[in-house]
Amino acid sequence: MFFPVAHADVFIPDSEYSGYYDYEGIYTVVGNVKNQNDFALIPTITISVIDDETKITKTLNHVPIPPMTDIPFKLKFPEINSKNPDLLKAELKYVKTEKSLIPIQIIYDKTLITHDDGHVTGRIKNIGNQTVYDPKIFAIVHGYEKYILDVAQNIERIEKIEPGEILNFTIYPDPSVSEPVRFYSCFAPVDTTVIPVTAKKDGGDYDFRYDSGAWYSAAKFDETGTTLSIKGYNSYPLETYANFELPPISGDEKFSVTLNDEPVEFIQSIDEMGFWHVAFKVGPTSQGVLKISGFEKGLPPELPKIPQWIKVNTEWWITNQISDLEFLEGIDFLFEKQIISVPERDVISESQWKIPQWVKVSAEWWQEEKISDDDFLNIIKNLVQRKIIVV
Template identity: 80%
Template sequence: MKTIDPTQLRNQHLDSKISSTLFRISQKKILYLLGLLFLTLLVPQVAFAEVFVPLHEYLGYFDSTGIYTVVGNVKNENSFAIIPTITVSVIDDSDIISKTIKHVPLAAGKEIPFKIKFPELTSNTPILVNPEITFEKTITDEIPIQILYDKTLIKHDDGHITGRIQNIGEETIYYPKIYAVVHGYENVLDITQNIELIEKIEPGQILDFSMYPDPAIIEDVFYYSCFAPVDTTVIPVTAKKDDGNFDFRYDSGAWYSAAKFDETGTTLSIKGYNSYPLETYANFEFPPISGDEKFSVTLNDEPVEFIQSIDEMGYWHVAFKVGPTSQGILKISGFEKGLPPELPKIPQWIKVNTEWWITNQISDIEFLEGIDFLFEKQIISVPERDVLSESQWKIPQWVKVSAEWWHEEKISDDDFLNIIENLVQRKIIVV
C-alpha cells in the first residue's frame, strides 16, 4: 500500500446523491403511464425554465454486458450556473424503477451529459419515461479546458476517438474529465468519457485523451459532439451497513453495482466491469469512521495494488487500475464497525491554519487560501465574486477576533461561515 499527498485529490466532489425506488403498480396505472408517455413524446424537449434534456439526446439501450443503460445531455441556457438534478424512470413489466442523480455544477450556457445504468431490470422490453429535471442556482466558473479541434482529433475505424485538451486558464486543474455525445448516422448512440485517468493539467499544458463507446454500438458510430470538460465527477452509491445506510462515491471508467457489506460490516463487496478494450482506473471515496482505517483490495479474491490517501475534506480515497474488458467481484476490507460520524462543514486543516494565522505563524495570504478553498468547494458562496490573483487578496486585521472566537468554539461553524460570507459579499475581505 502506498500513500500520496492528500492535495492530489483536491477537487474530488462530495455533491451527488442517487436513490432507487421500486414499487408495484396495477395494470390500470400501466395503461395510464403508457398514454402519458405517448403524449410526452410529442413534446420537443423536457424543460424546467431554461434547463432541459433534448429528447433526441435521451435514450436507453442494452450495453455489451446486457445492462440497460440510459444516457442524456443536460443543457443550461440560463445566465447563471446551476446544479441539475435528473430523475430517470423506466417501466419494467409492472414495476417502475426510478433513479436520481444530482450532477456536478454546470456553468451558464454549457451542457453536461449523464449516464445511468439499471442492472435491476428483468424485462427485455423496458419503457423509458421522459426525464424529470430540477436545478438549484449556484456559482461556478467555466472550466478552462479547451478541446483542440485540429488534425489530432481523430475518429478511428473501431469507433473510438483520440484528441488533445489544453488548460487555457491560470490554475492547475485536478482530475479533469471530458464527456462527449456519440452519434450514429441518424441518432444519438451513447455518452462516453476519457478512458484514462488524468491526475492534473497545468496552465498551458496539452494532454492526450481517448474515448471509447460501448462495444455494443461501435459499428454504428459516425461522429462525436458536445464535448464537455468538468473538473469533478462522482457516482454515488448506498450500501446497508450495521442497520443503517453507508453512502460513498466512486469515479471510474468502469462501472460498479450491487454494493453490500458482510455481516461484520468490515468488508464491502461490489460487482464491477470494464467493457472497454483499454486499461482504465477506479477511485473510491469513503467517509471515515475512526480515521485509522487501513484498507485492502481484492478482485475475484486476488490482491489488487492500490493507493490509499485522505483528501482535504477528510475523506478516504482508494484508487487502483482496472484491466481491459475485465469484470468480477471487487472486495474492499478494513472498514471499522458502525457508521461514520457526521463530518464538520469546515475541514480540520482550515482550523489549524486559523490558529497559526491568529498567532502570526502564517501570512494573511496563507490564511486566505483556506477561505478561497471554502468557496471552491461551495461550502460558502456569494451572488457575485470576482476571480482575483493572490496579490490582490486582502483581509483587515480585526477579522482575527471572529476567527479566534471560532477557533475557541465560542461560535459555531455556521456562525463563522456566515461572518466570512458577509464580509466577502461586502468586499471587506477580498479573495
C-alpha cells in the same frame, strides 16, 4: 427553490435521450441536459423505465452546469431484464447555484480524430490561471441511423492540468455499439463526476462515493461490517482507474483490496476534508467482485463542515505562526470545494490576496467555539462579497 421541467431554458432534447443494453447486458440511459440560462444550476433528473409491467424509477443528481452550457449524463438500470423496456420522458428539476465555466477548452483542429473503430482522440488546453484537478471530458456519440448511440467519457485518468498546459484524451463508446460512429458532439469538461453509493452497515446506511472509468454496483457489507464487496466491470479495451472516497469511522482504518479474491495494488490516502481514498488501476475488459477490507465496526460520525486543518491554520494565524497568505489558502479552499459560494467571485492571483487584521477577532471567536461553523462561514462569505477579504 426547485423549478419544473416546463422551464424552456433547461431541457433534455428528445433526440439526445435514449436507452440501450450495454456490453455487460445492463440497461443504460443516456441524455444531454442543456442550460440556456444566464445562471448556473444543478439539475435533478428523474428517469422511469417500464420493465414488462413494472415501473422502475431512479433519480440522478447531475453535476453543476454553468450558464449556456450542455453536459451529458449516463445512468444504469441493472434491475431491468425485458427485451424491450419502455423509456419514459425524463422529469427535470433544478436549483440555482454559483459555478463558473471550467477553464478547459477542446482543441478543434486536425488532432481531433474519430477513428475507424469508433473511438476519438484529441487534445484539451487549460485556458485559465488555476490548476484543474481530475478533469473529465464527456461527449455524445452519434450514429448514422440512430442520432445518439452513447454518452462516453475519457477513461484514462487526467490527474491535473496546469494553466496553459495541453494534454491528450481518448474516448471510447461502449463496446455494445455495433453501428458505425458518425461523429462526436457536445464535448463537455467536468470536474465533479463522482457516483454516490449506499450500503447497509451495522444497522444503518454507509454512504460513500467513487470516481472511475469502470462501473460498480450491488455494494454490500459482510456480517461483521468490516468488508465491503461490490461488483465492477471495465468493458473498454484500455486500462482505467478507480478512486473510492470513504468516510472514516475512527480515522485509523488500514484497508486491503482484492478483485476476485486476488490482491490488488492500491494507494490509501486521506484528503483535505478528512475522507479516505482508496485508488487503484483497473485492467482493460476486466470484471469481477471487488472487496475492500479494513473498515471498523459502526457508522461514521458526522464530519464538520470545515476541515480540521483549517481550524488549526486559523489558530496559527491568530498567534502569528503563519502568514496572511497561508491563512487565505485555507479560505480559498472553502470556495474551491463550494463549502462557501458567492456569485461572480473574481479569480485573481495570490499576490493580490488581502485580509485586514481585524478579521482575526471573528476568527478567534470561531476557533474558541464562541460561534458556530455556519456563523464563521457566513462572516467570511459576507466579507468576500464586500471585498474586505480578497481571495
